[in-house]
Amino acid sequence: MSNIILQVENLSTSYGRIPMLMGVNMSVHKGSVCTVLGPNGAGKSTLVKAILGLVRADKGKIIFMDQDVTHVPSHKRISSGIHVASPATGTFPKMTVETNLRLGAYNVDDKNILEQRLEEVFHSFPILKNRLQQKAGTLSGGERTMLSISKAIINDTKILILDEPSLGLAPIIVEEVFRFLKKLHDERELTIMLVEQNINKALSISNFGYVLQKGQIIYEGDTSVLQDSDILKNPVM
Amino acid sequence: MNFFTSLVFSAILLGCTYTLVAIGYCLFFGVLDVVVFCSGDIAIFGAFSIISAYVMLYDLGLFQVLPIAVTTMIILAVAALLCALLSILTYRVSIKPFERSSALMPLLSTIALGTVIREFLGLLFRPLLMTITGPITRVADPINITSGRNPQAMPKLIAPNSSIDVRNYIIIAVTFLIILLLFLFLNKTKMGLSMQAISQNKELAYMNGINVRKTINITFVIGGIMLAIGGFLLGSYQSVVRFDTGSLYGSKGFSAAVVGGLKSIWGAIIGGMLLGFVEVFVSGLIPGGTQYQNIIAFLVVIVFIVFKPEGILGEKVIEKV
Numbered sequence: 001m002s003n004i005i006l007q008v009e010n011l012s013t014s015y016g017r018i019p020m021l022m023g024v025n026m027s028v029h030k031g032s033v034c035t036v037l038g039p040n041g042a043g044k045s046t047l048v049k050a051i052l053g054l055v056r057a058d059k060g061k062i063i064f065m066d067q068d069v070t071h072v073p074s075h076k077r078i079s080s081g082i083h084v085a086s087p088a089t090g091t092f093p094k095m096t097v098e099t100n101l102r103l104g105a106y107n108v109d110d111k112n113i114l115e116q117r118l119e120e121v122f123h124s125f126p127i128l129k130n131r132l133q134q135k136a137g138t139l140s141g142g143e144r145t146m147l148s149i150s151k152a153i154i155n156d157t158k159i160l161i162l163d164e165p166s167l168g169l170a171p172i173i174v175e176e177v178f179r180f181l182k183k184l185h186d187e188r189e190l191t192i193m194l195v196e197q198n199i200n201k202a203l204s205i206s207n208f209g210y211v212l213q214k215g216q217i218i219y220e221g222d223t224s225v226l227q228d229s230d231i232l233k234n235p236v237m
Numbered sequence: 238m239n240f241f242t243s244l245v246f247s248a249i250l251l252g253c254t255y256t257l258v259a260i261g262y263c264l265f266f267g268v269l270d271v272v273v274f275c276s277g278d279i280a281i282f283g284a285f286s287i288i289s290a291y292v293m294l295y296d297l298g299l300f301q302v303l304p305i306a307v308t309t310m311i312i313l314a315v316a317a318l319l320c321a322l323l324s325i326l327t328y329r330v331s332i333k334p335f336e337r338s339s340a341l342m343p344l345l346s347t348i349a350l351g352t353v354i355r356e357f358l359g360l361l362f363r364p365l366l367m368t369i370t371g372p373i374t375r376v377a378d379p380i381n382i383t384s385g386r387n388p389q390a391m392p393k394l395i396a397p398n399s400s401i402d403v404r405n406y407i408i409i410a411v412t413f414l415i416i417l418l419l420f421l422f423l424n425k426t427k428m429g430l431s432m433q434a435i436s437q438n439k440e441l442a443y444m445n446g447i448n449v450r451k452t453i454n455i456t457f458v459i460g461g462i463m464l465a466i467g468g469f470l471l472g473s474y475q476s477v478v479r480f481d482t483g484s485l486y487g488s489k490g491f492s493a494a495v496v497g498g499l500k501s502i503w504g505a506i507i508g509g510m511l512l513g514f515v516e517v518f519v520s521g522l523i524p525g526g527t528q529y530q531n532i533i534a535f536l537v538v539i540v541f542i543v544f545k546p547e548g549i550l551g552e553k554v555i556e557k558v
């Protein structure tokens with residue numbers, strides 16, 4: 001088995017007739033934290049959706065754990081270990097926390113395993129345990145983010161993809177979320193792919209970075225190099 | 238029963254039949270954001286399935302052999318199965334192929350499919366006429382039957398030897414039981430919760446790993462069964478069914494669903510009851526009102542849409558800036 005857990009090869013997608021991603025290549029190494037940066041409308045969320053199978057690939061391949069999943073339906077990709085948390089919209093507001101967790105565990109059939117993983121969630125986020133019967137929509141932004149990330153623990157997640165976890169959160173909560181992500185990564189050697197606009201926070205926890213612009217990767221490199229690169233000083237970023 | 242209570246009673250009865258179709262619309266709209274316009278026709282198809290199954294069991298002589306409860310269960314199961322199949326077929330043929338096209342396409346194609354179902358029922362049920370009370374009479378020359386080939390008598394499956402009142406109580410009880418079961422299903426089972434999840438946010442449902450395709454198919458099975466029961470109750474209430482009542486029945490159910498908010502089962506119940514009450518009270522209290530009951534029912538719907546476009550239990554659509 002190779003060291004690369006997720007590989008995107010020459011991926012192109014379009015919305016109707018308008019091309020969006022154009023020949024995107026990227027590889028995420030097992031156990032790494034990889035970040036994707038880029039201005040609004042660059043196609044970051046589209047890339048995430050394509051990896052999940054919510055946006056169809058016109059060209060190219062998506063390879064997850066040495067399997068070509070380009071034509072595999074979304075729910076199978078997720079049950080095989082891809083988990084996306086998009087905290088801004090990642091919970092069902094009208095449902096209780098408990099129901100949200102249950103839906104997040106859609107593919108976990110073994111009751112004992114589910115119980116055990118729920119315990120892990122409550123261990124990491126004690127708050128959730130007290131709020132099981134509360135509607136997710138009434139949680140604070142930070143709590144909702146935690147709920148959406150905790151679904152990664154419930155599933156046997158191999159790669160956690162986050163689409164702008166810091167969006168709409170107070171800086172102090174952002175700190176907390178990133179501290180938690182770091183902990184998840186360190187304790188479980190969880191691979192994380194992080195899509196962010198908060199460049200500094202993203203770079204602070206990642207090893208490798210890509211910069212996406214107008215549907216194309218315009219830069220890739222180690223975070224240490226990317227940090228000082230001119231590309232981030234570009235006013236559009 | 239005095240006049241007023243009997244009106245209330247009839248209103249609830251009619252409301253029950255509308256509610257079931259309205260729930261069908263809700264379920265379909267919930268998972269697909271598509272209005273399945275042939276829902277009423279699927280329900281009437283259910284009523285005709287009951288007639289066919291009844292005749293078939295009669296021809297086979299099974300009524301003499303089996304207890305009435307068993308034959309009734311067989312007949313209802315056949316109707317539920319056929320409606321579930323037709324409902325799935327509706328999804329496969331007239332909705333799924335247009336997934337990527339404009340929302341108008343499934344609207345048009347389900348209207349067209351509704352016409353096909355209607356005409357099919359009209360053609361198929363030509364040579365057979367059943368008297369209400371008993372043995373089946375086959376009529377050789379359908380042209381001589383006034384009002385053509387339809388209506389057909391609905392077999393009395395519900396308490397055949399009891400009074401109409403008892404039968405009607407049972408219709409109401411069955412509706413409540415079905416709705417209760419639906420609520421349990423929606424809130425207690427994984428499949429039911431997945432249906433709600435898709436209805437609230439489809440993309441997020443995908444992200445949760447929900448098998449959306451499977452859930453949609455099962456929604457159509459359940460919706461088809463609800464419609465079969467709706468057709469059964471409507472037929473039992475009216476004692477006769479006609480092949481072409483599906484479109485009016487469907488628009489009533491749709492109106493009830495819209496008045497209720499389109500995505501809410503409670504809304505569908507309230508909307509269905511409201512429509513039942515308006516119709517029955519107009520025809521019961523206004524002299525000659527029967528002629529106007531449909532007009533007034535739809536006027537009430539229009540007034541509702543004007544003043545509460547999101548429906549009684551629907552959510553206000555707030556334009557985001």
Ligand SMILES: Nc1ncnc2c1ncn2[C@@H]1O[C@H](COP(=O)(O)OP(=O)(O)OP(=O)(O)O)[C@@H](O)[C@H]1O
Pocket residue numbers: 015020038039040041042043044045046047197
């Ligand atoms: N469903 C859609 N249909 C048509 N166009 C879309 C659709 N979704 C996104 N787009 C367009 O594709 C482009 C890229 O969108 P995307 O959401 O991938 O950008 P992004 O990099 O995530 O931006 P942001 O930082 O604002 O989240 C945008 O111009 C957007 O308007």
Ligand SMILES: [Mg+2]
Pocket residue numbers: 044045046163
């Ligand atoms: Mg985005």
